[in-house]
Amino acid sequence: xxxxxxxxxxxxxxxxxxxxxxxxxxxxxxxxxxxxxxxxxxxxxxxxxxxxxxxxxxxxxxxxxxxxxxxxxxxxxxxxxxxxxxxxxxxxxxxxxxxxxxxxxxxxxxxxxx
Amino acid sequence: xxxxxxxxxxxxxxxxxxxxxxxxxxxxxxxxxxxxxxxxxxxxxxxxxxxxxxxxxxxxxxxxxxxxxxxxxxxxxxxxxxxxxxxxxxxxxxxxxxxxxxxxxxxxx
Numbered sequence: 001x002x003x004x005x006x007x008x009x010x011x012x013x014x015x016x017x018x019x020x021x022x023x024x025x026x027x028x029x030x031x032x033x034x035x036x037x038x039x040x041x042x043x044x045x046x047x048x049x050x051x052x053x054x055x056x057x058x059x060x061x062x063x064x065x066x067x068x069x070x071x072x073x074x075x076x077x078x079x080x081x082x083x084x085x086x087x088x089x090x091x092x093x094x095x096x097x098x099x100x101x102x103x104x105x106x107x108x109x110x111x112x113x114x
Numbered sequence: 115x116x117x118x119x120x121x122x123x124x125x126x127x128x129x130x131x132x133x134x135x136x137x138x139x140x141x142x143x144x145x146x147x148x149x150x151x152x153x154x155x156x157x158x159x160x161x162x163x164x165x166x167x168x169x170x171x172x173x174x175x176x177x178x179x180x181x182x183x184x185x186x187x188x189x190x191x192x193x194x195x196x197x198x199x200x201x202x203x204x205x206x207x208x209x210x211x212x213x214x215x216x217x218x219x220x221x222x223x
Contacts (some may be wrong), residue, residue: 004156040215040216041215042212042215043201043203043211043213045210090157097209098209100144100162100205102162103211104159105149105156105157105158106156107154107155107156108156110154
């Protein structure tokens, strides 16, 4: 069983659709993250949750809406996306936030916006 | 601004040694990470350096020089399965991770 599981693995959506990405971690970690990975670009941190509370929002457009109902689950709700939002969306977790903690990543959702 | 530089792509031969460099300019320093990411898969942790010097872990070693803002990942006895992207990331004074764009390593037989 992998430590961090993301679904779906692939998603194609139109600009008017609403969809959600799901992440679940089985590691007992307290911090969870959403990252955006575009080809040949550095990972972009989008949101951070620590003990279910959002601690960071890196100026992410409101068409991305995170939700963290408990320390094990993280969602990213998507609506009225733009073609430039096409990317790999990675979820990660760490024991805690704020120290030199290594991240455990899921395999990501490859999103294509048409 | 904060910046991490690493080569975009490198090619090496199976059985050989390759060194992937990473240079950084950040606001403070709380450690440097290397992650490996196979195509279509999750990045996985390889190493963490916070003090100067070489850390060896099997076929992989990671080196850090804080005064030079420089690190490298050394891979020995290359295997085909080492074909992947290698991501360098520095933790700044606010414990924010600053990422490089990654180095795609291609191993040829």
